[in-house]
Amino acid sequence: MKGVKVPGFQFAGVACGIKKSKKKDLALIFSERPATAAALFTTNRLRAGSVVVGMRHVRRGRIQAVVIASGNANACTGKRGIRDAEAMCRETARRLGIDLSLVLPSATGIVGVPLPIERVKEGIARAAVLLSPDSLQQAAEAILTTDRFVKVSAASCSIQGRRVLVAGMVKGAGMIAPKMATMLAYLMTDSAVGPGCLRAILRRAADATFNAVTVDGDTSTNDTVLFLANGAAGNAPIRSGTKEEKALFAAAHKVMKELALKLVEDGEGTTKVVEIRVEGARSVSDARKVAFSVANSKLVKTAFYGEDPNFGRIMVAIGYAGVAVNPDKIDVSFDGVKVVRNGVGLPANERQAAKVLRRHSFKVRIQLRQGSASTSVWTSDLSHEYVRINSAYRT
Amino acid sequence: MKGVKVPGFQFAGVACGIKKSKKKDLALIFSERPATAAALFTTNRLRAGSVVVGMRHVRRGRIQAVVIASGNANACTGKRGIRDAEAMCRETARRLGIDLSLVLPSATGIVGVPLPIERVKEGIARAAVLLSPDSLQQAAEAILTTDRFVKVSAASCSIQGRRVLVAGMVKGAGMIAPKMATMLAYLMTDSAVGPGCLRAILRRAADATFNAVTVDGDTSTNDTVLFLANGAAGNAPIRSGTKEEKALFAAAHKVMKELALKLVEDGEGTTKVVEIRVEGARSVSDARKVAFSVANSKLVKTAFYGEDPNFGRIMVAIGYAGVAVNPDKIDVSFDGVKVVRNGVGLPANERQAAKVLRRHSFKVRIQLRQGSASTSVWTSDLSHEYVRINSAYRT
Numbered sequence: 001m002k003g004v005k006v007p008g009f010q011f012a013g014v015a016c017g018i019k020k021s022k023k024k025d026l027a028l029i030f031s032e033r034p035a036t037a038a039a040l041f042t043t044n045r046l047r048a049g050s051v052v053v054g055m056r057h058v059r060r061g062r063i064q065a066v067v068i069a070s071g072n073a074n075a076c077t078g079k080r081g082i083r084d085a086e087a088m089c090r091e092t093a094r095r096l097g098i099d100l101s102l103v104l105p106s107a108t109g110i111v112g113v114p115l116p117i118e119r120v121k122e123g124i125a126r127a128a129v130l131l132s133p134d135s136l137q138q139a140a141e142a143i144l145t146t147d148r149f150v151k152v153s154a155a156s157c158s159i160q161g162r163r164v165l166v167a168g169m170v171k172g173a174g175m176i177a178p179k180m181a182t183m184l185a186y187l188m189t190d191s192a193v194g195p196g197c198l199r200a201i202l203r204r205a206a207d208a209t210f211n212a213v214t215v216d217g218d219t220s221t222n223d224t225v226l227f228l229a230n231g232a233a234g235n236a237p238i239r240s241g242t243k244e245e246k247a248l249f250a251a252a253h254k255v256m257k258e259l260a261l262k263l264v265e266d267g268e269g270t271t272k273v274v275e276i277r278v279e280g281a282r283s284v285s286d287a288r289k290v291a292f293s294v295a296n297s298k299l300v301k302t303a304f305y306g307e308d309p310n311f312g313r314i315m316v317a318i319g320y321a322g323v324a325v326n327p328d329k330i331d332v333s334f335d336g337v338k339v340v341r342n343g344v345g346l347p348a349n350e351r352q353a354a355k356v357l358r359r360h361s362f363k364v365r366i367q368l369r370q371g372s373a374s375t376s377v378w379t380s381d382l383s384h385e386y387v388r389i390n391s392a393y394r395t
Numbered sequence: 396m397k398g399v400k401v402p403g404f405q406f407a408g409v410a411c412g413i414k415k416s417k418k419k420d421l422a423l424i425f426s427e428r429p430a431t432a433a434a435l436f437t438t439n440r441l442r443a444g445s446v447v448v449g450m451r452h453v454r455r456g457r458i459q460a461v462v463i464a465s466g467n468a469n470a471c472t473g474k475r476g477i478r479d480a481e482a483m484c485r486e487t488a489r490r491l492g493i494d495l496s497l498v499l500p501s502a503t504g505i506v507g508v509p510l511p512i513e514r515v516k517e518g519i520a521r522a523a524v525l526l527s528p529d530s531l532q533q534a535a536e537a538i539l540t541t542d543r544f545v546k547v548s549a550a551s552c553s554i555q556g557r558r559v560l561v562a563g564m565v566k567g568a569g570m571i572a573p574k575m576a577t578m579l580a581y582l583m584t585d586s587a588v589g590p591g592c593l594r595a596i597l598r599r600a601a602d603a604t605f606n607a608v609t610v611d612g613d614t615s616t617n618d619t620v621l622f623l624a625n626g627a628a629g630n631a632p633i634r635s636g637t638k639e640e641k642a643l644f645a646a647a648h649k650v651m652k653e654l655a656l657k658l659v660e661d662g663e664g665t666t667k668v669v670e671i672r673v674e675g676a677r678s679v680s681d682a683r684k685v686a687f688s689v690a691n692s693k694l695v696k697t698a699f700y701g702e703d704p705n706f707g708r709i710m711v712a713i714g715y716a717g718v719a720v721n722p723d724k725i726d727v728s729f730d731g732v733k734v735v736r737n738g739v740g741l742p743a744n745e746r747q748a749a750k751v752l753r754r755h756s757f758k759v760r761i762q763l764r765q766g767s768a769s770t771s772v773w774t775s776d777l778s779h780e781y782v783r784i785n786s787a788y789r790t
Contacts (some may be wrong), residue, residue, distance in 0.1 A: 044714035044715045045715070045720050046710050046711060046713065046738070076710050076722075077739060077740070110707065111705075111708070111711065111740070298777075298785070302782055311507060312505065315470075316439060316441060325440050327441040340507070343441075343473060345506070347507065382786075383782065387777060387782055388779070390701070391700040391701030
């Protein structure tokens, strides 16, 4: 992934002193021409200053630059938070010679402490001169907080005979961690895409990927997923309902799924990545409720960590999901080893199931036998390391 | 509490071999006359056999004996679970010479493994001959699973010039733990109480106590709260809307609140007991949503464990509670030390707030300033010990 270049996009990542560790903490993404933009933001009622400003700027559907501060979430900082996010945009616009409203700001990190805005501005100035098509990796590094590794992914597809690329970067770890966190994801493509089509692709792919993973069940104040399409490939803009839309969706979905799984893999204290597959639900909404009830249960997650095939906890979490299931019809299996049949535990298979749980990654399949809707979500285990990371005092 | 006696009630607790540890694992409660009974059961769709049978037996509002097995939840055991719960009632009825339908069965412990019903029946036979007014403590011990201590409480009040007693016992720890769990609570009074009045008192007091505590946010398949009123005091049955109802409610509430706080205190891995107080909500339902969102957040709970006054995580959990709050109006304080004013963090007070968090018990007060409804819930922290207990393999 190191050499990923997306035609017409440039990147930079620098250290400007937001993080005490002196690690990179300021990233820029620049599109050589204004890009069609679609974005999804946190559903948390408490919105960071950057989110408030970002929502306003993306409304017209065109973005040319993204400026991301890491180490400070610029949340719970009142009116000053909004002023600081605007100042980030203004400095970026000035250094790049573009319009203020074409800049989208993001921030991730500690909550309740004002941004060191002078340092951030100085960082923007330095990053602006370092912008390069080769620096996606540096930008992806600069957006990290408690993450253990850089998360970048890319896929290509053919549009009107042209090869176009979709690339993305993400940071995650915990939804809002002591020394920071939040999910931020940025997708770029050189394809031209109609604004409605881009929004539809983003919404649908995000539902099946970023909205289907959970580490701690918390929702940050800063979550942002942005998709930029700059048209450098020279194709006619892709419209909804065409085979080109299908091709681009497949590429975007592949990139976002890879990034989402890397998010779980890099979740705070993660030692396991587990797919919770729910089948036979009356609706996708029911399937999601059941899947997330299991995926977020502290008792299920500690059992995964302990490599304990504790189907009882899974049944209990299904039972309180708020869906009218019929327990007597439910089957549960771990990578094909059945542990519950018709709602009754199969202790004879436990030894076999325990072997599955020793794997780094496995699938819990829950068959409700009530309908034909199904879904998958991905979760991590709950480990000592999670408690260590999140109980450590912030200093 | 050791000497608590409730006129007209007898108790026993024995070891019959459900638990490998040879600790007490079978309890009996016997009322010398059939008692008026009110009960609340788990809202989990997956109901243990004992709950299914117990719901049926309590429907007529009269119970004379309770038989409780600990070490095995008799859940996820299909039709056999119901047959085993019926067999527990039959054996108890036979040994005590009462009608089968006057017996309420309970179970708590490991899920998915059939009850060793012959041992349980043998235990019932032995417990029946040991019944004594002095043995509440033994019964309270026999219902425990991963609990660290016996939880009993009592209060008295005056009804028509007579002193009547309300006493209770509870077990908890985690909602459904590896080596077991569930919340089971049994309240007894010698007062006579009309059935409607008893149900109303139980419902209202439970909402403010047992339904306002959380350890891990999971809901067991076996949760049961039972209130028995045997009228041994000789008073005329208490009716709704009278001053006697108020007096009995106050005593029952006091007992249930004490037991509920002991539940949190004895929660798996608990090192802190924290009251989450939400004020100024538009409705009690809104206040509860906000309070439980904060009380169940893994990030808030790990911060409590780390003694970190991380108001950011509290604000974030308020923000995703699903209530239309206005973040700019919110104040948050720890035992009177304000850490958020009008939605903005007060880093200057953090040192003072950190001192509060070193206490074993403290209150987080959240003022929403949207209305006049308020509520309190009580939660524990999330510690290394919690992960250790719940990730240990069950064998």
